[in-house]
Amino acid sequence: MFAQSLLEALSFPYHEPRRGFWGEKTSTLNFCEEDYVMSYYCAEVCNTLTNALFVWLGCKGIRGCIKYSHPPIFVVAFVGYIVVGLGSTFFHASLKYPMQLVDELAMIYTTCFMCFATFSYARSTRFSLCLGIGLLSLAWFITARYYHTKDPQFHQDAYAVLTATVVLSNLWIMERILRPALKKREESRRAARAPRMPTTNEMVKQMWVMVATGLSTFLGGYLIWNLDNMYCGTIREWRHQLGLPWAVVLEGHAWWHLMTGIGAYFYIIWRIWIHRCLDGDEDKFRLDWPSIMRMPDVVAIDDARDKKKQ
Helix, strand or coil: CHHHHHHHHCCECCCCCCCCCCCCCCCCCCCCCCCCCCCCCCCCHHHHHCCHHHHHHHHHHHHHHHHCCCCHHHHHHHHHHHHHHHHHHHHHHHCCHHHHHHHHHHHHHHHHHHHHHHHCCCCCHHHHHHHHHHHHHHHHHHHHHHHHHCCHHHHHHHHHHHHHHHHHHHHHHHHHHHHHHHHHHHHHHHHCCCCCCCCHHHHHHHHHHHHHHHHHHHHHHHHHHHHHHHCHHHHHHHHHHHCECHHHHHCHHHHHHHHHHHHHHHHHHHHHHHHHHHCCCCCCEEEECCCCCCCCEEEEHHHHHHHHHC
């Protein structure tokens, strides 16, 4: 009773739904967060603010790519990742259709960048050029079709297929190409009595844990968003009963932003680490991921040692 009384004393009600600063919505999608009930200037405050995670992790990723000279395609991927966050920010703040397109189509283009990073590795310039043209054509087709039909299910299906292609392909590469290569180099180092490094099994196990963490976070966010859609009426009642600010924890689409942002960051870093290991640079770089509560990075070994000393 005391806790309930304290929560009620420290809470305040939502504003009634109203016409906001950006006027009538033109987007084809709307979410369970009620419009303009927290701010006159922002349609969906929680769905807007949670996109800050994309900007922070995107900048973190770009900084790491530049510092450690990771392949430029990953800088491009992180730029696309940031554009997703910025597009989503303006979309949820205004509920305008052009901003919806920036948000959703940036997801497609960024995943195409990851397709290019995956399938162009160690291939000829001609193959990479053809792959790039093919992926660009695919992205333009999805753009044109989505713009014409305005069917959100088509966008979601296209994004799901592209993402599954990237993830499953990298799982195959990790087990069928990378593991044997790491094992062979491990045996060579053992024969040469080189300084001990993490074993192949240790490295691949860490990758699997990273994949499982990122994928479960991503899919968990998708589940929460779907529950938010299915039981929107009930959840809105609960929010009004709780009052602000406590009710923000029940904003399911905001949790989707946070959890998919983390999951997408994990799989970009995972691909960077696969790339470095395929290059034979596991003796120069490390996957720096000391805790499941920390964001992973691929760093130079000297930097990893300095972090441990600190």
